[in-house]
Amino acid sequence: MLIRYTSWSGTKRVVLEPDRLFEELSKRLTGTDDLDEALDQVLRDRAGHTFGERLGLEELLAAVRDRMRDLATQFNFESVFDEHRARLDELLDLERDEVARVVDPNHQNRLRTFLQRLPSDVRETIDRLIHHAFLDDNAQQGFGSALNDREDLERIGRFVERHGGRFRGKQHPSFEQALEVIEQVDALQRLEDALFNREFSAVDLDLVERWLGAAAARAIAAMRSMIASLSDSGLAARKGGKLVLSPKGARRLGEQALREVHEQLRLDASGSHALERFGNHDVELTGTR
Structure with a gap:
């Protein structure tokens, strides 16, 4: 499922170097073995720190669905074929007038019967x-x-048959407006699929910024950048729709865990203790004398 990719004009991004990103991920992998979930947590924390707004995959999907609901409550497709129905009726009136001038009564009767039996549906007509x-x-x-x-x-x-019942707004779009609304709904559905399947590289960030705002576009750009960083550094790759550690990434994670254990052991051996500051003095709260 692809959404047309274009260059994006956004400037401020959530960017981490591969080593720093992997360090952030390793902290979160202690609570989950899902690399995608850990990456989503990093995105939320970094976006919150950089932009003051925590936007993860869950929030992005909610924004897409909210936008689709907004369209459904705004527009109503009940009269979308009225313009073409009126145009057809007008040209059929002209044709009936001409049929009435046919000299051959049998031919005239066949034509009149044909016109009378035309269906009411515009497409079928x-x-x-x-x-x-x-x-x-x-x-x-x-x-x-x-x-x-x-x-x-x-x-x-086809759109009305599938979704028309959900569109109960007060605005009745013209033929051209209806096509624009349908194009937007289709694009939002493709965006929803892309986000759900974490296909961030397939997302058109210009459309995201236009319909969901700059913060959403920045968040998706950040996730795209993070995944590319992990992939380019050989630490992770997407397989079967999921982001997984490569052998190199698994080794790096193990090495980092060992370093943390060794550091903790070193601190314990050196007798490091928690300190609490009172005024200008450091007061030791725990430990031996």
């Missing part, structure tokens, strides 16, 4: 008229315009 030999030139020209919209009408129709 267009399909039935494709092979009709129009008698009125203006009707023929008008039908050509409607036929050019057939693919977009089908797209709108």
Whole structure:
């Protein structure tokens, strides 16, 4: 599932060098064996520190779904075909007037019956008229315009069949506006899939900034940067949809854990103790004399 990738104009990013990033990850891997979850925790903490707003994967997914709900409460597709229905009715009136002038009564009756039996559905009407030999030139020209919209009408129709019941807002979009709303909903659904599957490199950050705000775009850019950093340094790779430690990363994690144990043992052996400061003096709270 891909979203068109473009360059992003955002400037301030959440960036960590590979070694520092791995150090941050190792701290969080003590509480989970899920590298993706640990990376998400790093993102939240770093974003909160840098931008004052904690944005992790859960918050980003919630923002996408909120945006889709906003569209559903804003727009209503009940009358989306009315414009084309009116245009078809107008050209069919012209055609009926021309049919009434046909001299041959049998031919006239066949044409009149055909026009009377046209369905009410706009898409079906267009399909039935494709092979009709129009008698009125203006009707023929008008039908050509409607036929050019057939693919977009089908797209709108499929969308209404799947999601129309959820769109109960007060704003009735025009044909062109409806296509824009559908394009946005489709893109948001692809974004939701990309985030859910952690395919951050497939996300169009310009669209994210436009629809979800700069903070969301920065957060996704940060996650993309972090994963690229781990991958480029050979510490982790994505396999089967999950981010996993490489053999090099696993060794580094083990070495870091050993260093922490040795450091703790060294501190214990040297008798280091907690200090509490009172005024200008350091007062030892625990330990032997």
